Amino acid sequence: MSPTEESAQSIEIETEAEPKVDVDEQNALAHEQALERARDLIGRVISDRYRIVDLVAMGGMGAVYLGEHVLMHKRIAVKILHPESDDNPEIVARFEREALVGAHIDHPNIAHATDFGKLDDGSYFLILEYVDGKNLAEVIKEGPMKPRLVVHVARQLLLGLQAAHELGIVHRDLKPRNVMLEASFTPKLIDFGFAKVSVGKLPLTVSKEGRPPSRLTGVGVIFGTINYLAPEAAHGMDAVDERADLYALGVMMYEMLTGKHPFDSTDPVEMFQHHRTTAPPRFSERAPKVKVPAELEELVGKLLEKDPYERFPNASEVIDALDALAISSEPVEEAAVRSRKITPPPPSVSTRPPDKPGETSDAEPAAAKAPEKAHSSAARKKKKKARADERAAPKKGPTTLNYTLALIAIVAVAAAAFFAAR
Numbered sequence: 001m002s003p004t005e006e007s008a009q010s011i012e013i014e015t016e017a018e019p020k021v022d023v024d025e026q027n028a029l030a031h032e033q034a035l036e037r038a039r040d041l042i043g044r045v046i047s048d049r050y051r052i053v054d055l056v057a058m059g060g061m062g063a064v065y066l067g068e069h070v071l072m073h074k075r076i077a078v079k080i081l082h083p084e085s086d087d088n089p090e091i092v093a094r095f096e097r098e099a100l101v102g103a104h105i106d107h108p109n110i111a112h113a114t115d116f117g118k119l120d121d122g123s124y125f126l127i128l129e130y131v132d133g134k135n136l137a138e139v140i141k142e143g144p145m146k147p148r149l150v151v152h153v154a155r156q157l158l159l160g161l162q163a164a165h166e167l168g169i170v171h172r173d174l175k176p177r178n179v180m181l182e183a184s185f186t187p188k189l190i191d192f193g194f195a196k197v198s199v200g201k202l203p204l205t206v207s208k209e210g211r212p213p214s215r216l217t218g219v220g221v222i223f224g225t226i227n228y229l230a231p232e233a234a235h236g237m238d239a240v241d242e243r244a245d246l247y248a249l250g251v252m253m254y255e256m257l258t259g260k261h262p263f264d265s266t267d268p269v270e271m272f273q274h275h276r277t278t279a280p281p282r283f284s285e286r287a288p289k290v291k292v293p294a295e296l297e298e299l300v301g302k303l304l305e306k307d308p309y310e311r312f313p314n315a316s317e318v319i320d321a322l323d324a325l326a327i328s329s330e331p332v333e334e335a336a337v338r339s340r341k342i343t344p345p346p347p348s349v350s351t352r353p354p355d356k357p358g359e360t361s362d363a364e365p366a367a368a369k370a371p372e373k374a375h376s377s378a379a380r381k382k383k384k385k386a387r388a389d390e391r392a393a394p395k396k397g398p399t400t401l402n403y404t405l406a407l408i409a410i411v412a413v414a415a416a417a418f419f420a421a422r
Helices: 028-040 083-087 089-104 136-141 147-166 231-235 242-258 268-277 295-304 314-325 367-393 402-420
Strands: 009-014 050-058 062-069 074-081 115-119 124-129 181-182 186-189 221-227
Touching: 009 089, 028 050, 050 074, 074 083, 074 089, 083 089, 089 115, 089 124, 136 242, 147 181, 147 186, 147 242, 147 295, 147 314, 231 242, 231 268, 242 295, 242 314, 295 314
Parallel strands: none
Antiparallel strands: 009 221, 050 062, 062 074, 074 124, 115 124, 181 186
16 A cells, blocks of 8 residues: 555554455455456346446445436446445445435535445445546646645535534545546545444434444444544544544645655555654655645644644634635646546636735746736737727817718708608
């Protein structure tokens, strides 16, 4: 595992890491069998209304498909658990939790769930909003993102987190792979399978006995993705609250701005120890060629405080802090940047009008924009001069021709009135 190729894991606190195993070699046959089963579903209609169109991704617990609602002719995402996963109550509970959360959070920055059920063979399926785009992890791999674009993405993610937190839902596995970017770099938060849910805050109609469990794992176990796990998780997942999501967002913003994770480690225990005890290096140390406004680096640093009480207390305060920065959301020219599938945010989208010129990164030097700026500046001066010349020009009075035409018109009207009266 590396900082950019993470995997969700469950590890026991205070235990040594298990010996590394070549999982690919041991499970190659099982993986091929699962892949063949997953492909067999393509073309089938499940639950009488969802057609499986294509296999999008395969995971250890299940598969994700592009689907279509055959009656509404609408694209959807379909997640189906592998049959062997159905025998694991914890995996099923996480799947149910993702369905529950996705059904109750109605927010444009969170992918919502619309249906949940079982296939004839007993496999569970989940119907989700389909997001056309690519995940944030892929974008980060392409290099550092400009500060204004990072603010644009982070602010919207915070709005989604705010909506979740107000319902007592903590994501607990926030990471770039769980953020999809669609048109205009609009982020969608996905995969609430590890979420901490305060069931009492949800508008549920079922009895307490029929509600999902509030705890997924035993005491003393931590889970999530180690690269983005908040230090307080060392005390158990009951110690994790919404500030842990903010910590994970801080790690993601660090990666977006520098193109690198704050810490270099391939060992999960060592990585988590960094989260607990090592101060994140300054941006200039991790990415010397990247320029980030000092106030934005300070904000990210506060998100990455080891003590959760030293961080922002909630998403709303982070949004306010972002809005106070003299950095607007990413303008159109940045994007032609990243992906053919993603269009840039419109120039009208901003968190706040800039008080001073925005910073530029070495990935797109200011000199590269000089001709464009010079051209636009010259055009503005030309228009300004034309307006000034127009105002300075003397007003032209009425000419003899004007008077003659007016007199003819008056005579014609009088003649028409005379003959009409006769």
